[in-house]
Amino acid sequence: MESRTEFNLDNKIQQWKSNLNKKNNLTKSNIIELESHLFDLIDDLGSKGLNEEESFIIAQKRIGKIDDICLEFDKVNTNFSNINKSIPYLKGALIYIAFIALSKLFLLTTLALSQKLSINNITFNTISIILLVFISISFLSTLFFNLNRRKPFLSKLCNINVLVPLIIISSLITFRLSAEIILPGIDASELGNFGFSFSNFAIMETNFAYYKILCGFILLTTSLIFFWRNKKHNKIKQTK
Template structure:
C-alpha cells in the first residue's frame, strides 16, 4: 500500500467508529465492528495490490532478493576466508597436506560459529533480521568481499611462493564445501515446504 492508501483506510476506519459510537456502542465495540467491516489484511492487500501493481510486485520480490543476497554474501565470505587461510598458511610454513585440514577446519568453524550465533540470537529473541538482511548492507558486504577475494587471488597467482597444487586443492575443498552447503539449504527448503504444505492441509480439513 502507499501512504495515501493507509491514510484513506485510517480515515474510513475513524468514520466507521464515529458512526457506530453515535448508535450507542463504546469505543472498543466500535473498533472491532469497524475493523471487520473494512476487511482483514489479506483481503486489503489483494485489493490494493490490483491498483498498485508495481508496489505490490516490489514488496513480493524483496524477500527473495534478500535471500539471494544473503546466500551470495555467505559464499563470497567463505571464498575470501579460503584465500586468506592459504596466505596465512604459506607465511606460517604449513605444508600442502596440513593446508587441506586447515582450510576445511576454517570453513567448518565458520559455519558452526554462524549457526550457533544465529540460534542463540533467535532463542533469546534478539535476532534482528532486518539489520542482517538490509539490502544496502548485504550489497556492501558482497562488493567489499568480492574485491578482497579478487586481490587476494591475484596475489596468490602472481606470487611465486604459492604452489599451483596448493591453490588447486584449496579451490577443490571450497567447491566441496559450497556443494554441501547448497545441499543443506535445499534440504531445509524441501522439508520446510512440505511441512508447511501438510499443516495447511490439516487446517483446511479442520
C-alpha cells in the same frame, strides 16, 4: 465477578497494522490511510457511547477482512505488488552471490596467511577444515542465540541494504588480495614456491567444494521442507 485482561487500544491497533504490513499489496501510505480511517470509525462510534473495545471491534469489522481489502488494493497496486512478490527471489540470488563472495574472500585470506606463516600442506588441510567448521558453528550459534532472544538477526542479515554492501566490500578485498597472493597459473616462471602455493590452493578449493555441496544440500532440503509446509498451510486455508 468475571476477570479479564485490560483492553489496550494502541496495542490492538498496532497488531492490526502489523497484519496489514505482512501483505505484499499494501503500500505504507495505504496502511497509514487505513489506520486513519480506523481511528475515524473508532472516534465516531465512541461519540455514540460505545467504549474503546466495542468501538474497535465494530470498526475493524466495518473495514472488513484484511484479505478482502488486499484483493481490492491489488487491482491498483499491481506494480508494487509484483515487485514485492519478486523481492524474496532477488534476496535468494543475493544471498547466493554473497555466499560465493565471502567464500572467495575466506579462501584468499587463508591462503595469504598460510603463505606468510609458511604452513605445510598437512597442517594447512587441518587448519582449513577447522576454520570452516568453526565459522559455520559460530554463524549457526549466533543465529540460534538471536532466534532464542527473538531478535530479527536473520532478516536483518538478509536485508538488501546489508547484502549489497557486503558483496561489494568482500569483492573489493578479494580483488586486492588476489593481486598479492601467488596463485597457480600466474607468473609461473617467477614463482619460487609454486608447488607449495598450488597445493594449498588445491587443498582449500577441495575443502570448499565439499563445504559448498554440504551447504547446498542443507539449503535445498530446507527450501523443500518450507515449500511443502507452505503448500500444506495453504491447503488448510482453502478448505476453511
